[in-house]
Amino acid sequence: MTSTETIRAVQENIARVIKGKPHVIEMSLVALLARGHLLLEDVPGVGKTTLAHSLARSLDCSFKRIQFTSDLLPSDIVGVSIFNRQKQAFEFIPGPIFANIVLADEINRTTPKTQSSLLEAMSEAQISFDNKTYPLSPPFMVIATQNPAEYQGTFPLPESQLDRFLMRLRIGYPAPEEERKVLERPSSLHPAEELSPLVTAQEVVQLQNQVDKVFMEESLTDYLLAIVQSTRQSDLLSLGVSTRGALALSLTAKALAFVRGRTYCLPDDIKELAPIVLSHRIMVARQAGLPQRSFEQAEHIVRDLVDSIPVPV
């Protein structure tokens, strides 16, 4: 099976559970192949957890779920040291972070201290505990969810920490006919449980390495930089995209081209990804503030900016 067929199979596999959302499935695969982390931001009950679960199930990877609450401690994520009487020494018991795919549910419900312990793991792909470093086995992907509707008792992630997420996705409500299919499914089993793994963790790493070989033409790099530059110069934004953001856009564009079976990027890839990859990395200027939720507004601004930049011909 070629890599393209593999990816296609995984997409179809997940689509059996997540109905009517091929775009979201594709993007989550892009985030996986770009070695990034995913932030799902949507109202409860649209399948954020199910998506993460299905992805993990399809990949034959270890999957852990952490429900973030306000009294969660860092040791609940990273692990604890326990004194072992037989060995007369402290023994490290790994926490739920030691998995390939970690679902951090409602990440904004916990305290910044706990949040930061997770974010360190995300950027370093390793855990430091008691002066010892424990590497996390690749692939390592965090899928965090966040409820934008309810802000009471939450600790919103600062922009600098949002920057660690490769992309921010919204799932959205399914179309009525897709929703009907969900309802008609037998409720005895969790839908994700019926999925069979298609790809091993080793194969995922190989696919990730192949993404690096995707070719990006020079003019496309210029196009990408023009987009990034425009966010920094826009009057509507008080904070533009960082260099890490530009790097993320380039990485995801390659991953998207790969997912779509190409060995080279197109302007379309960049254009399509820009709102998803960039909108959580910017700050909307106050005077431009509209009675709209900020993340929708940011996406809108980025989309407008992209539409104003000529595509290389």
Place this chain on the structure above:
Amino acid sequence: MPISQALHLTSMLLASASFIGLTLGAGLPEWLAALTGATLIAVLLRNIGIKSVERFTMQMPVSAIGWNLIVLGGFSGFWIDLLWISGDLLPAGLHFLMILLVIKLFNLRLRRDYLHLYAISLVAILAAGSLTTDLWFFPIFSVYLLAGVWTLLLFQLTKHSEVSGDVGMVMPIQQEYYEESNRVSPRFFWMANGLAGGAFLITVIIFFTIPRVTAGVYQKGFGENIRTSGFSDRVNLGSIGTIKRDPSIVMRVELPKSPSRDSRPLYLRGVSFDRYDGKVWTNQLSHRRSLIEESPGTFVFRGKQAVARVQRGEAIQQKILLEPLDTSVLFAAPFIEGVSGTFPSLFFDDTGAVYLPFPSSSRIEYTVVSRPTVLVPSDFGYEPSQYPETLVRHYLQLPLQSDRITTLAEEVTQRQRNAYEKATAIQTHLTSNYRYSLDAPLAEQQQPLEEFLFSRKTGYCEHYATAMVIMLRTIGVPARLVTGFMATEWNDYGNYYVVRQQDAHAWVEVYLPYSGWIRMDPTPTEDNPAAGGPVWQVFGPMMDNIRLQWNRLFVQYSAADQLAVVREFKAEGLSVQTKALDSVTALFGSFMAVLSGMVTHDMSQVRIGLLGEILGIVMIGLAMAFWLGRSQPWATTSFWKMTHSDEQVIAQLYRRMRTYLTGQGFSSSTAIAPLELVEITRTRWREAHSAVALITELYCRTRFGHIPLTSEDVKQAEGYLCRLLELPKP
């Protein structure tokens, strides 16, 4: 080198060649030549990529309207020039042309501007061609031709093949995306040069076959003839001295009957003088009568000289190429029997000088047959001489002078009995007792001859000759002064004499009762230092020979020559070939002769000519075979693939499609990405979707993926584009 940069360079070369040609040919004003030259250099430097120049030229705050205003200003300047400054259409037009060239060079942005530049260059090189006949035009024209072929090829290759040509015409050249991948390869280089060579060959063939009118119509030179002196009817003593230091060439003399070098100098007679008044020589017998035209272009001498009872020596045939001089005298070895050339008429006077109707303003070539007089033994006898009355009247005339000269003459000749011996004695006296020097300001003296003979005892040919004539006359021997040229410089490569201004000479003719006029030269030979170093000795004559052949084969190639070729062609089929080969051989031969001349000077000239011919043909043949073998231009399209890559073609097709779709109202923004456009057509113009999708796919693959296409892909894309253009509008 990327093709677009090569185009810039060859365009500059083209403009430079025509500019240099015009500068040398028309003699532009210095400020204009300097301006144009500086502009060319600046633009060239900018193209090479020197930043400071780039910044300077970019900063010029002139808009498109500004440029138009400047052009208009130049045009009004042309009228001012025409009406008040130059007063002539040709120079004014040329000045305007150069102004236009400068403006265009500063304003080279669009492809259209390049076309304008080529047109200006063409006009300039044509003007230069009609203004000159000199050899330097040949290399410049060759460069122009080569650059022209290059430029047009490259221009065509960088052109966008948009059907609605306007898009391509106004698109700035600098914005070619594909230039990195498209470079001038060695094969392309040789291809272009081969084309230029082929074009030149065809031009040469056309040159020799197309009916001709004339050469160098506007050739520079009216009033700019070489200034000579000593050949008019009235000559001050010492006038030849003024031109004795001028090395410019006045004529070249070939001796077809005796091609090998004669060790004796060749005297080319101009005019002779009978009357001397102590300071000035005059010709009292200058009444001119026309020569009889025996056949068209051939004139024969039937004057007194011809019917004289004197015995004549062997005929000398000379082929003379005379530069434009300010005198109408026709030079030739004494004494002329017949002249042939393209003259309307010829005149002669009683001293044996032959004249053109007026001084020629261009180079002329003519053939002369002369017969020298020979000494007859009867003149060695001892009887006193009896002279006819006319001779006594004209050639025994003496100016008012002191007796010192008579005394001297008698002293020198007292032992001699006949006229010949007396003349020889005087000649010996002068050559042995006087020193040759050009630094003899005798002309200012009251009695220059006595000053020369008795006090200074240094002088040059005129002084010697005058002294001898006067001394002879005092003792009763008729004599006259002759001016002309003494040819001593032999060109080994072309087998001809080179005659320069400094070869101007004066000598004596003595009348002997039986032999007639005998030449005598009392001037001692001057110890001439070698001209130039060894390099000059090899290249100087060689270049001069090439110049001669150039003039003969190209500039002077006339309708008559052409008729001769045709006539010979009718006579025998092979002779044309021979003649054409002769022409080639003559040119090639001189080059080859130099090559071999660097090795050995003794090689036979005939064999070198033949060798040159064979070598030339073999080399051309080898080059052709090599080229055909290497590139196989008939079998593959590799040449076009290389220079006109599929990537370029597909990019052009895509741009064309995009332009078309924009025109149909589909992609209003440049921010629409390729696949987005496909999506738009899918939803809004289903019929066009498949074509757009295919072209876009191929385009994306090569443009962004750098994946090569097959020629079928390109054909398919072209087919789809045609179908798309034919679709009914949505």
